[in-house]
Amino acid sequence: FQEAIQIFQESVVPAAKSQKGFQNIYLLTDPHADKMTSVTIWASEDDLQANEASGYYQEQIAKFGALMSAPPSRDLYEVSVHG
Numbered sequence: 786f787q788e789a790i791q792i793f794q795e796s797v798v799p800a801a802k803s804q805k806g807f808q809n810i811y812l813l814t815d816p817h818a819d820k821m822t823s824v825t826i827w828a829s830e831d832d833l834q835a836n837e838a839s840g841y842y843q844e845q846i847a848k849f850g851a852l853m854s855a856p857p858s859r860d861l862y863e864v865s866v867h868g
Contacts (some may be wrong), residue, residue, distance in 0.1 A: 797823075
């Protein structure tokens with residue numbers, strides 16, 4: 786679990802910050818259930834899709850390879866309220 790958090794902090798966050806349209810990233814963890822959820826915020830859906838098409842998303846997932854017990858699931862949401 787700690788290894789995955791370290792990879793996220795030291796590798797995924799800097800990679801995300803270099804992407805066009807990137808705004809923010811969060812890693813939410815539940816150590817009791819051995820689950821993690823990543824949330825990224827992009828300036829536009831076009832930026833999100835461009836980064837996915839470039840292979841960026843797949844590169845980030847590959848960094849966790851042997852640490853994952855199952856393939857990651859992915860959901861897309863629109864920010865409706867921001868405080």
